[in-house]
Amino acid sequence: MENIRARLKLGNKVEDVKLRKRKSLLYSKEDENTFNYGVLRARVVALSVVFRLINCFLVQSSFVPDEYWQSLEVSHRMVFNYGYLTWEWKTGIRGFSYPLFFAFIYKILHFMNYDSVHLLIWLPRIVQALLAAFADVKFFFLIRRLENHDIARWTFFCHMCSWFTWFCCTRTLTNSMETTLTSLALCYFPLPRSKTHSSKKYLALVAVAVIVRPTALIVWFPLLVYHFWKEDDKLRLVTHNYIPIGTLAVVISALIDCVFYGKLTLVQFNFLKFNIFHGVADFYGSHPWHWYLTQGFAVVIGPHLPFFLHGCTLAFRRYKILLAAVVWTVTVYSFLPHKEFRFIYPVLPFCMVFCGLSLARLTAWRRVAAAALLVSNLVPALYTGLVHQRGTLDVMSHVQTLCDISGDSTRLQPDVLFLMPCHSTPFYSHVHCPLKMRFLECPPDLGEEAYVDEAESFFDDPLLWLRNSFPYKSSLPTHLVLFDVLQQEISGFLQGNNFVRTAEIFHTHLPEGRVGGKIFIYERR
Template identity: 25%
Template sequence: MTPLRSSSRPLPPINWRWLHTLAVIGLILRLGLALGSEQIHHPDEIFQYLEQAHRWVFGYGYIPWEYRFGLRSWLLPSWIAAPLYLCKLLHWDQPHLYIPLVKTLACLGSLSVIYSTYFVGRNLSSERSGQLASLFTCCWYELIYVAPRVTPEVVSTYFFVLALAIATRRSPHPEPKTRPKTMWLWGLLWGVSSGLVVALRLQYLPPLAVMVALVLWQQPKLIRNGGLVGMAIVLLGVGWLDAVTWGQPFSSYGQNYLFNKTYGVSSLFGIQPVYYFLESLTYASGGLWIGMLGFIKPVIDRGWLPLASAGIIVLSHSWIPHKEHRFIILAIPLLLLVMAMVLDHYGSSRLTGSSRLTSEPSPSSRQPTWDPRRIFTPLLGTGKTAIATLLVLIIGLGGIVLPPAQGVYRGFYGSPLVGQLYSLTTRQPTLDSYRILAQEPDLRGILNLAHPWFETGGYYYLHRDVPIYFAEHQSLWTGETLGDYVSHIICRTDCPPAPGFQLWQTVGDLHIWRATVSPPVSKILDLDLKNVLQEGVDDRYKPPF
């Protein structure tokens, strides 16, 4: 097996001129989907992180049960709060400004996986493996889809692959020429990245533990010391943050384990079979990962670490009763790395000459016309290998609109009709309706008859501190005029008109009705609408805070 220690044979300097171009293409793909669509895969994206950052900066928002019982660290919401606070200072605090800003920053951060997989593939296998790995992570639809989503599993994935790139790093110079300070700083960056992996997603500790053990065993002392300092900094930081926000160091991690593992609260949201992740990975990849296993033997000696990490992620999560495909998103870039090594192994033997794109042709061999074969043949390979490489790219890009997206990424929102193709570029009317109402000057209150609270955009999308009522509140207006409490109603297009309201906007399959008369003083029901209760939790346990 390939060791992690820097090789005595140093890597050649990095001069693949297409790497940054590939990152730009990746950014265009990610921003195109992020800004061209309006879609949320799971309510946690909004209410556990975006909504809490909004509540921190602007002072209002929904409070789900996890934040009443202290199950969540404020680490990720505090990062999201930074650009929101900047928007507040600059008076750009409108959803049509700060939502694209947060998405853009998230997409920029997601580019790290393109660079990291390039270096991991290059370090563990060859230049062409790194190039293929970066190409695949650039174009794979799942990584494009999650790029604008600021959730623990997604952000933790970026830090894990970055840590892997540093752990497998080989210097372009012989090791004695590497400055001690440089080695220590690389170790520090690796330690910080590794610490943040666990701080954000504790369930990623098993695969990280393997990498940490190997680094501490094989890497030079300076890198080990820098890594330990980096992990200590993160450990102290998240402990301090919990002490400030929850009153006790590491309180959120203890509460999370208590409720989800000891009390089994996570099972309230569904229990899936042990084979769920094997099934979802097969379905989401069009069977690609299953096919790869038949050709993996020649690359196990150098690709065992990403392969083992992906396997550990799937196996460790398979024993958790409540399963969602998004929990194992880290496995995707790791499997793409292994796929790159497999195609490199079988493709290099079919190429004539060097398999590297870094070599420049001699002056006598240069041709006056641009020949695309000189660019693409060394990367894609020839014959069956080229077809397999193109198949990965077709599934990767086509997954945005092709059947792999069905069922796996449909989530809670925008469920398609029977026989209707669901695209990951679809705009969800429930989110668009809130963004439209955010611009309405006469907004006094909303009655949402189309969706429950967890299928909306929350106050992060609305950004108006007005009461939002739902279908369960309708009976409270007995004998009173609805227009005294709300100015707008959101309902399906087949709902009957309400007295005193007229149709104002149609957004997809939703109608927005507006009150024809505004009362001098708007009434508000005496309800705590922002502390939303969770059945099976609030009726059994008492918040400790």
């Protein structure tokens, strides 16, 4: 009997030891998983931040005027009380919320007495790059939750090597911020197989995106409808999420705009009225309805296109809502006459999901395909970032040097005239001194009396315009900035008024129309 009891006790002790070992192994496994996840997260964060900062400093070209005139120029005027506001800010179709973000940065620099022109130019872009890096990290872990680590890795690779994302994401464009917010909102959206989502978080981010750029609602409309359709408690979704968050966004946006416009201004309504109902956007060019299908989308997605098409065949059912959002966005923008590549940029992260699935499936040719994808994106990324259309930024460095003599009463005060298509260059945000500068204006015809498109009048007959504008030598500007294609046409005016070329700046290898390959600066002696 005693032997039996001893054996039972020994057996119990052995079982206790085994149980403790199992528990210790379980805990160590959890600790190991936590450690691995922490290491992975740190690596992805470090990679994204370093990559986007390099990205930021290797993009030294201009894209479209809005990256300055609808952000930094407005911010500079808000903080330093001098600058130029385009017609959009006089008619109330632009919101001050996005420029206020950069104005806050400018105000801090001004308060600390660090408001050098280089920091005013680069710090907003660095902040934009860090936000893009944060969105990159969230995007990687979203795909990792939806799929597996291998697919997440290849999707992240596709996303990071996209030439158009490289070209746009660090710019101070409303489209860049809209895309960053869209990518972040997607991380909290109730996608199929997504176990962690938050209606309030994703709707708040969508609301901010719409405040920054009202057209963000185009991208999110099918996604909002999908969420409503799939939600069990539809009434609660509308009354507790859609209506409160949407109303709060409109109220905050209206309050900010009322403060800076000095009157009640509903920017979203004005934006819709001028661009859609009055067709003001058509003034800046129009394209055929098929432009996005035949050119725009192919350029934006670039060498990723075959992988995107292959990925659509693999995951059509699984991610049909993302594909529907891409098709819907391209279709809606196709019906609008004025078209630009950047308008469809926010759907690019959606496309990368399909590209990653495609690359992960190509097991036999994966490395070859990845190398080809990297190289084919690297060439346009570096060329458009470092070479193409850089002259309009470089010329402002030359103009900025005139600030050193603008306060010298013993010398002729600089007076710079830009004889270029309107808004070709940034303005006071890249000079940061109250230098006398002027450019050819080109507001659209809003039905006002005596409407004049100054830029069009000039290019119709440059010599006549110059003679009428400057009948006396005393009224002439001290410096002229122009593209090389204009030089021959006004050479008589330049020689007759003792203008001497002092700088020749490369702009592009692909001159077109009134935009030349080089920019000349002439100084009156």
